[in-house]
Amino acid sequence: MEAASPVSGILVLAADPMLAGDIGLVEVGLTLAKAVVAFAFLLVAVMLMIWFERKLLGGMHQRFGPTIAGPFGILQTLADGTKLFFKEDLVPDRSDRFVFKLAPYLSLIPAFLAFAIIPLGGDFNNGGQVEWWGRATYLQVADPPIGILLFLAMSSVAVYGVMLAGWSSGSKYPLLGSVRASAQMVSYEAALGLAVASIVLVTGGLSTHDMVVAQAAEGYFGVVPRWNVIVTGLVPFIVFMIAGTAELNRPPFDLVEAEQELVGGFHTEYSSIRFALFFLAEFMNTITMSAIIVTLFFGGPAGPVLVGELGGVNIAWAWGVVWFFLKLFVLLFCFVWMRATLPRFRYDQLMDLGWKALIPVALGWFLFLTALEVGRERGWNEAAVTIVSLLVFAAAALLLVRAVRSGRRARDREAARSDEPSDPATERA
Amino acid sequence: MAEAVFVVSAVIILAGAVGVVASRNPVHAALFLVQTLVGVAVLFVLNDAHFLAAVQVVVYAGAIVILFLFVIMLLGVDKAEELRIEPIFGQRPLAAVVGVSLAAVLGTVVVTGADVLTGLRRAGGDRALDGDATDIERMGRVLFSEYAFAVEITAALLTVAVVGAVVLTRRASRSDGSTAAETAAQET
Numbered sequence: 001m002e003a004a005s006p007v008s009g010i011l012v013l014a015a016d017p018m019l020a021g022d023i024g025l026v027e028v029g030l031t032l033a034k035a036v037v038a039f040a041f042l043l044v045a046v047m048l049m050i051w052f053e054r055k056l057l058g059g060m061h062q063r064f065g066p067t068i069a070g071p072f073g074i075l076q077t078l079a080d081g082t083k084l085f086f087k088e089d090l091v092p093d094r095s096d097r098f099v100f101k102l103a104p105y106l107s108l109i110p111a112f113l114a115f116a117i118i119p120l121g122g123d124f125n126n127g128g129q130v131e132w133w134g135r136a137t138y139l140q141v142a143d144p145p146i147g148i149l150l151f152l153a154m155s156s157v158a159v160y161g162v163m164l165a166g167w168s169s170g171s172k173y174p175l176l177g178s179v180r181a182s183a184q185m186v187s188y189e190a191a192l193g194l195a196v197a198s199i200v201l202v203t204g205g206l207s208t209h210d211m212v213v214a215q216a217a218e219g220y221f222g223v224v225p226r227w228n229v230i231v232t233g234l235v236p237f238i239v240f241m242i243a244g245t246a247e248l249n250r251p252p253f254d255l256v257e258a259e260q261e262l263v264g265g266f267h268t269e270y271s272s273i274r275f276a277l278f279f280l281a282e283f284m285n286t287i288t289m290s291a292i293i294v295t296l297f298f299g300g301p302a303g304p305v306l307v308g309e310l311g312g313v314n315i316a317w318a319w320g321v322v323w324f325f326l327k328l329f330v331l332l333f334c335f336v337w338m339r340a341t342l343p344r345f346r347y348d349q350l351m352d353l354g355w356k357a358l359i360p361v362a363l364g365w366f367l368f369l370t371a372l373e374v375g376r377e378r379g380w381n382e383a384a385v386t387i388v389s390l391l392v393f394a395a396a397a398l399l400l401v402r403a404v405r406s407g408r409r410a411r412d413r414e415a416a417r418s419d420e421p422s423d424p425a426t427e428r429a
Numbered sequence: 430m431a432e433a434v435f436v437v438s439a440v441i442i443l444a445g446a447v448g449v450v451a452s453r454n455p456v457h458a459a460l461f462l463v464q465t466l467v468g469v470a471v472l473f474v475l476n477d478a479h480f481l482a483a484v485q486v487v488v489y490a491g492a493i494v495i496l497f498l499f500v501i502m503l504l505g506v507d508k509a510e511e512l513r514i515e516p517i518f519g520q521r522p523l524a525a526v527v528g529v530s531l532a533a534v535l536g537t538v539v540v541t542g543a544d545v546l547t548g549l550r551r552a553g554g555d556r557a558l559d560g561d562a563t564d565i566e567r568m569g570r571v572l573f574s575e576y577a578f579a580v581e582i583t584a585a586l587l588t589v590a591v592v593g594a595v596v597l598t599r600r601a602s603r604s605d606g607s608t609a610a611e612t613a614a615q616e617t
Contacts, residue, residue, distance in 0.1 A: 099456070145563060149483035156491025160463070163495065167456060167502055179502060186495055206565070 017129065018137035026133050034141045035116070042115055046283040050077045053336045060340040081276060089272040094170030103168060104270070104277035107161030110154035111284035116141035117150050117208045118291045121321035124216035124302040128209060130317045138209055139301070139317065147206035148196055151292055155192070155247060159185045161281065162249075162256075166266035177265035180347070181249055181256040187354040188246040194362035195240035198232045198369050199296045208295050216302035229297040235365040237297045239358050244289045246354065248282070250335060252342035253350060290331040291324075298327050356404055364393050434475050442468035455501045459494050466490045480565040 018027055051066065051074050058065025066073030091097060121139040122128035129136045144150055159182050166178020203211045211228070219226040229237045246253040257265025267278045294300055301320030308316050345353070368389045375385040445468060448461030466489045473482035572580055 096454075096456070099460070145479040146483040149480070149487065153483050153486040153491065156487050156495075159491065159495055163498055163502075164456075164460075167498075175502065179499070182495060182499065186492065189491070 018135045026135060030132065030135065030137060031141075034139075038115060038120070038141050039112060042112060042284055042287065043280075045287050046280055047077045047081075048074075049283050049287060049332060050080075050279075052332070053339075056333070056336045057340050060337075084276040085273055087272040089274065090269075092170055092269050095269065096168040096170065099164050099168035100269075101274070103161050103165035104274045104281070105161075106164065107158060107281035108277050108284070110158040110161070111281045111288055114151045114154040115284070115288045115291065117144065117147060118288070118295050119143075119209055119212050119300050119320075120324055121301045121317050123305055123316035123320060124212055124300075125305060126316070128213060128216070128301070128320070139320065140209065143207055143209045145207065147208050148200065148211070148292075148296070149206055151288075152189070152193055152196065155185075156189060158281075158285070161278075162266050165270065165278070169266075169269035171269055173264075174266050174268045177256055177268070181266055184249065184253065184256065184350060184354075185247055187351060188243040188358070191239055191243040191354060191358035191362050192247060194359065194366055195236040195243065196296065198236040198362075198366050199228050201366065201369055201373060202228060202231050208300075211295060212300040212302055215299040225299055225302075227297060227299045232297075232369060233365070235361065237293075239362045239365075240293060240296070243354070243358055243362075244293065245335070245338065246350070248285050248289055250286065251339040252344050255344055255347060255350065286335060287328070287332070290328055290335065293331055294324065294327040298331075300324060300327075356400070360397070360400055364396065368393065431475060434471065438468045438471040438475070441465075442472075456498065459497045459501065462497075463490050463494050466494070478564050480563075480568060 018030065054076070055065040055073065066076035069075040069079045091100060117140065119128065119138060119140040122130055128138060130139055131137075146153075162185070163178050163182040166174040166176075166181070169175070199211060200206055203214045205211075215225070215227050215231075217226050220230070224230065249256040257267075267275055270278060301324040303319060303323030305316045305319045307319075308314065371385055371389045372382065374380075375382060442465050445461045445463075445465030449458045449465065452458045452461060466485060470482040470485040470490075473479070473485060
């Protein structure tokens with residue numbers, strides 16, 4: 001009844017056609033079912049992902065990885081999880097008990113909520129809607145008007161879990177680890193947001209569903225798909241991939257839990273099921289981040305329908321699910337691959353990369369795409385726009401590099417001039 | 430339904446606000462502030478201002494309070510503060526006066542329905558979000574046409590703040606080789 005009035009806006013999921021009309025039992029049931037299925041999927045995916053990562057890392061390290069539990073060791077995660085469940089739950093004496101217990105959930109819940117906006121399937125050659133029980137709907141838990149901003153909001157809320165876990169432990173190493181982690185996450189969020197802005201620009205909207213619809217359109221030369229990774233010219237993808245890895249605190253950006261320096265990072269004091277929750281959140285975040293990359297840059301579930309009908313049942317939507325999972329799998333493989341290949345960054349290198357390379361590049365590329373867009377609207381010569389923008393960027397890059405260099409020279413001069421060889425206060429660590 | 434959402438989020442906001450003032454631990458106060466901010470975001474959603482709600486969470490909860498926590502953690506002031514001394518003379522009576530007048534202004538607004546103070550019949554006036562355009566489109570159009578000057582001035586202000594922060598943290602070298610801090614120490 002509420003839906004007819006503007007009050008329906010209180011439902012963040014207003015863009016889904018199912019929720020445009022009256023809200024009855026079927027709509028509520030479908031929404032609940034979608035949420036439960038997505039949650040169950042994430043849990044199973046985490047289990048498989050941990051196994052997959054260990055197995056693949058083992059292969060890349062020329063060893064076997066888990067082999068004992070189940071065929072190919074596939075049940076190893078289940079065994080580990082069960083073990084963690086029955087271990088003693090320790091709460092340090094000097095900890096802030098309530099915050100200590102709250103922190104794992106603050107990590108876990110955003111990881112799941114961000115997954116809600118990802119389109120998981122549907123036939124995007126025909127708009128991506130499916131019809132179940134007479135209701136047209138999308139195969140995603142929610143399609144809020146703020147779309148991809150929900151992902152950014154959730155990734156900024158996730159910082160609290162890490163930060164409070166370290167602080168509330170009442171111990172030095174977790175605190176250092178959490179300060180590192182939150183500094184890193186806050187720094188790379190800016191680059192992440194700028195890369196997302198490029199996608200929003202070419203899509204003309206925030207909704208993840210619209211992004212996939214835009215990418216499902218007719219591609220180039222009939223064979224190359226119209227994925228945003230091509231439309232936006234690769235740079236936002238590279239920036240997003242690097243910033244996303246840093247946001248996840250995965251190697252090579254895992255100095256948050258650098259074992260040699262910090263024992264175990266922000267979760268040193270955690271044990272038992274609370275530690276398992278952090279672990280779960282970490283891998284859930286990896287899967288969510290890969291799914292977001294698939295949605296933003298690789299067309300999400302968009303793809304050809306090979307067999308439209310099977311035994312009289314329309315299964316076109318299932319091909320979307322197949323394509324989505326294939327793409328997701330490739331990206332997850334890349335994340336493990338990077339972990340096995342790249343050595344860990346040093347802290348100052350991490351901050352330099354984030355602030356002096358990724359953010360300027362992402363911002364510059366965003367402005368370039370904007371210039372192209374404006375030029376197209378006004379009918380300017382595209383080649384001229386490109387050349388002028390590139391010249392401006394070359395000049396800006398030169399200025400930035402010179403500024404960084406002169407800053408470094410001045411620091412070095414000062415360090416050489418001062419009595420003590422290096423001042424601990426100026427060292428960023 | 431809308432009333433229920435309003436009441437629940439209002440309770441969350443007020444509880445958070447009281448918690449900020451009442452809790453003795455600065456970290457707890459910051460967490461209560463997050464609670465208030467998220468409650469306000471819910472109210473934005475209730476008024477169809479989805480973009481504002483997202484920005485509220487991203488900017489205030491995600492960046493500003495994180496910075497508060499950073500400072501609290503790095504400076505290690507995570508214990509109860511000494512409350513007997515007043516850093517600024519006459520701080521407390523002044524705070525009472527300002528607080529009472531703020532409450533009076535808010536009370537007036539609530540009682541009179543806003544038109545005494547601002548002349549507006551309702552918040553937003555004829556730009557209320559009931560057209561076809563989404564809130565983000567309308568906001569973008571208004572910000573970069575009618576309020577473009579204010580936006581630019583704010584940008585300049587932020588730049589000045591950044592430059593100021595850099596100058597404060599930098600150890601500027603003088604011609605004789607000593608740092609600014611050393612020079613200041615010699616002068617006093």
